[in-house]
Amino acid sequence: MDEKRTVRVSRFLSMVLRHRPEAVGIVLDEAGWVDVDELIAACATRGRRFSRAELDHVVATNNKKRFAYSPDGRRIRASQGHSVEVRLGLAAAVPPDVLFHGTAAASVGAIMREGLKPMSRQDVHLSADAETAVRVGARHGRPVVLAVDAAALAAAGHEFRVSANGVWLTDAVPPERLRRISG
Known part of the structure; x- marks a missing residue:
């Protein structure tokens, strides 16, 4: 093939x-x-x-x-990324202290004001490393990488799950738990 x-x-x-x-x-x-x-x-x-x-x-x-x-x-x-209603049955998992989100530069202003939301998907998708987040963000334009304070979110009761392909999933990330690290 x-x-x-x-x-x-x-x-x-x-x-x-x-x-x-x-x-x-x-x-x-x-x-x-x-x-x-x-x-x-x-x-x-x-x-x-x-x-x-x-x-x-x-x-x-x-x-x-x-x-x-x-x-x-x-x-x-x-493995994840559904816009149709499914329950993947993924168990709650303890995330690393910091996770990453790649996005396009054009979206950063709204994200920093409103936080990360699932938009048309069921969950917010996060990466375990910044390099993966760069690749994700580059699909939509000039990439920007945001660091997510996953430890603080988990301590506050946010649930995290990790998909079969290593993508971390959560319901939302408020803006105060985001920090721009590149782009």
């Missing part, structure tokens, strides 16, 4: 498994899972054909580990 096709299939799967399962006529269960064979068949009927081997390749090589198979390999879901 060439890189161009891998990216196309990955982007399409992100759209379907995170935002619009109805676009191919599937229904995710409450935890975001769908049967792999059902997904492949539904996509094929909508003109988006890929094989199980190609799906395996996308799951295995996605640098952000956006997708995960169930332990038996018969179901698949997006």
